[in-house]
Amino acid sequence: MFLRTTLVALLGLFAGAAFALDDPQTPLTDPMQSGMWDYHQKGLLGDPADIRFDDRVVLRAPASAEDSLNVPLLVDATAIPDVKRIVISADYGPIPHILTYYPEQADAKLSLRFKIDQATAIRASVETHSGTWHVGSIYIDAAGGGCTAASHAYASDDWEEKLGEVHGRLWSATGRARLIVDHPMDTGLADGIPVFIIQDLSLQRDDGTQLARLELAEPVNEDPAFTFYFAKGALPASVKVVGRDNNGNRIRGVLSEGELN
Amino acid sequence: MLTRRTTLGLLASLPLAPRAFAQARLSYDLVAKPLADGIWMVEGATDYFSMQNGGAIVNITLIKGDTGLILIDTGSSRRYGEALVTLARSLDLRGISTVVNTHHHPDHFFGNQVFAGTPIFALGETRQAALTEGEGFADNMYRILGDWMRGTEVVPPTDVIAGGDLRLDGRDFLALPLGGHTVADLALLDRRTGTLIAGDLVFHDRAPTTPSADLPRWQNALDALDAQNPALILPGHGPADPTGASITQTRDYLHWLDTTLRDGARSGLDMVELMDSPLPERFAAMGAQPQEYQRSVTHLFPAVELEELPRGN
Numbered sequence: 001m002f003l004r005t006t007l008v009a010l011l012g013l014f015a016g017a018a019f020a021l022d023d024p025q026t027p028l029t030d031p032m033q034s035g036m037w038d039y040h041q042k043g044l045l046g047d048p049a050d051i052r053f054d055d056r057v058v059l060r061a062p063a064s065a066e067d068s069l070n071v072p073l074l075v076d077a078t079a080i081p082d083v084k085r086i087v088i089s090a091d092y093g094p095i096p097h098i099l100t101y102y103p104e105q106a107d108a109k110l111s112l113r114f115k116i117d118q119a120t121a122i123r124a125s126v127e128t129h130s131g132t133w134h135v136g137s138i139y140i141d142a143a144g145g146g147c148t149a150a151s152h153a154y155a156s157d158d159w160e161e162k163l164g165e166v167h168g169r170l171w172s173a174t175g176r177a178r179l180i181v182d183h184p185m186d187t188g189l190a191d192g193i194p195v196f197i198i199q200d201l202s203l204q205r206d207d208g209t210q211l212a213r214l215e216l217a218e219p220v221n222e223d224p225a226f227t228f229y230f231a232k233g234a235l236p237a238s239v240k241v242v243g244r245d246n247n248g249n250r251i252r253g254v255l256s257e258g259e260l261n
Numbered sequence: 262m263l264t265r266r267t268t269l270g271l272l273a274s275l276p277l278a279p280r281a282f283a284q285a286r287l288s289y290d291l292v293a294k295p296l297a298d299g300i301w302m303v304e305g306a307t308d309y310f311s312m313q314n315g316g317a318i319v320n321i322t323l324i325k326g327d328t329g330l331i332l333i334d335t336g337s338s339r340r341y342g343e344a345l346v347t348l349a350r351s352l353d354l355r356g357i358s359t360v361v362n363t364h365h366h367p368d369h370f371f372g373n374q375v376f377a378g379t380p381i382f383a384l385g386e387t388r389q390a391a392l393t394e395g396e397g398f399a400d401n402m403y404r405i406l407g408d409w410m411r412g413t414e415v416v417p418p419t420d421v422i423a424g425g426d427l428r429l430d431g432r433d434f435l436a437l438p439l440g441g442h443t444v445a446d447l448a449l450l451d452r453r454t455g456t457l458i459a460g461d462l463v464f465h466d467r468a469p470t471t472p473s474a475d476l477p478r479w480q481n482a483l484d485a486l487d488a489q490n491p492a493l494i495l496p497g498h499g500p501a502d503p504t505g506a507s508i509t510q511t512r513d514y515l516h517w518l519d520t521t522l523r524d525g526a527r528s529g530l531d532m533v534e535l536m537d538s539p540l541p542e543r544f545a546a547m548g549a550q551p552q553e554y555q556r557s558v559t560h561l562f563p564a565v566e567l568e569e570l571p572r573g574n
């Protein structure tokens with residue numbers, strides 16, 4: 001708690017004082033007025049020149065986080081043509097970057113869950129292949145503590161056996177792929193528990209071509225869960241799940257339109 | 262070290278708090294409605310916890326015993342417990358002789374500290390859950406209710422009871438040790454009047470809450486309550502029910518909730534998509550909707566989808 005408060009205070013100072021002298025090259029008017037956006041525009045996105053807030057990037061989430069360890073979020077940037085990647089982040093919290101999504105052959109739309117540390121603006125910054133950025137926002141209220149709590153996995157004895165377990169399925173008619181991977185996703189902020197997270201996760205065709213790809217950071221929830229969206233009928237009969245965590249554990253699975261339990 | 266609660270307590274008392282609340286007199290206007298021979302109910306609001314209602318969302322039952330009043334559940338805060346003491350003295354000068362907690366949710370036992378020295382009965386697992394989860398609930402209640410919670414400490418029940426025939430302060434009850442709303446939910450049937458004090462196993466025109474729920478177990482508990490053919494049901498939330506409609510309604514809602522979550526999982530939906538789906542009219546009209554449904558999606562969906570979706574390795 002104390003560490004977190006200190007970090008936030010420091011970030012606040014940086015945003016307010018040090019960086020005021022060093023505005024982004026394209027200053028924006030933040031519709032959320034969070035006081036932190038300038039800082040992330042530079043630090044997280046690399047201070048792009050061609051950037052704007054854009055209502056076509058739609059974020060959906062509950063107004064208040066019932067469970068700070070499992071906050072659902074749906075990002076829909078399908079109204080933006082030619083999307084290369086979507087950077088999803090929280091303005092306030094010890095680790096702002098949540099994940100980066102490369103839709104590749106999927107729609108620019110993703111459902112996910114993440115850990116929230118306090119009430120904050122959440123952003124989806126969409127970069128197109130031509131290098132323009134479009135940013136959408138939503139505000140989520142929260143009790144806090146999501147990032148500094150130890151994962152539930154440590155409360156059970158069999159977590160190592162379940163590590164990397166994949167659940168999921170394809171729905172070709174509606175173009176959906178659902179994927180859940182068993183993993184503690186430890187942020188490294190709980191006392192004595194080092195960072196232990198999935199870093200890369202992708203859906204691939206049998207021949208290894210990328211269908212959709214994710215780079216995950218610490219705030220992604222324990223047992224990450226995603227819905228990917230494709231054009232109707234565009235999904236192959238089966239899709240490979242390929243991933244890796246920061247301890248070198250490989251994640252391997254196959255999704256298909258199989259029997260439901 | 263600064264705990265979250267002290268921080269929030271400080272925050273809540275800062276002049277930054279909305280002026281209307283900062284200046285309002287934080288007191289509960291509790292009314293005891295006589296419902297049967299020697300039984301009164303204090304009926305809570307059917308909303309979620311808010312600064313407006315001060316957390317007074319729960320039903321409290323007062324029952325005449327040989328030496329005073331038997332109090333079933335103690336409300337959401339120390340201040341609420343104190344209001345109950347005052348109210349009880351207006352009904353019976355001898356005040357409260359015995360206290361029971363139906364389960365370990367904060368709106369049902371956070372008034373306990375006012376009754377130090379009086380036995381506070383509950384099921385064993387309720388006492389255990391109050392010990393392990395009470396402080397976490399307190400953090401959340403301080404965050405939502407701020408100054409209403411001032412001075413509230415978590416006091417778990419003191420005396421463990423089992424099921425079966427039970428005499429409290431000279432009055433005979435059948436104790437039903439059930440569960441499903443939480444790990445342990447106690448319902449009491451008053452032998453003299455046939456009144457069932459159902460705790461949160463039964464909600465009435467107010468959406469059931471599920472942060473600790475086990476839906477199949479809860480359905481079994483409803484069957485067990487129904488089998489008692491009570492003359493009058495006092496639900497944990499919502500108006501008293503002489504017809505049994507509250508049990509039917511709770512059962513119907515829980516069944517619909519489970520089916521909706523499972524169908525969602527089997528269609529590849531994520532939580533936001535489920536939260537945004539419209540409620541059937543009969544459930545949309547309940548108190549605290551659609552917020553309570555949306556909270557239930559958060560509580561229940563992650564486990565449901567692991568059950569429904571096939572393994573991929």
Ligand SMILES: [Zn+2]
Nearest residue numbers: 364366442461
């Ligand atoms: Zn309850």
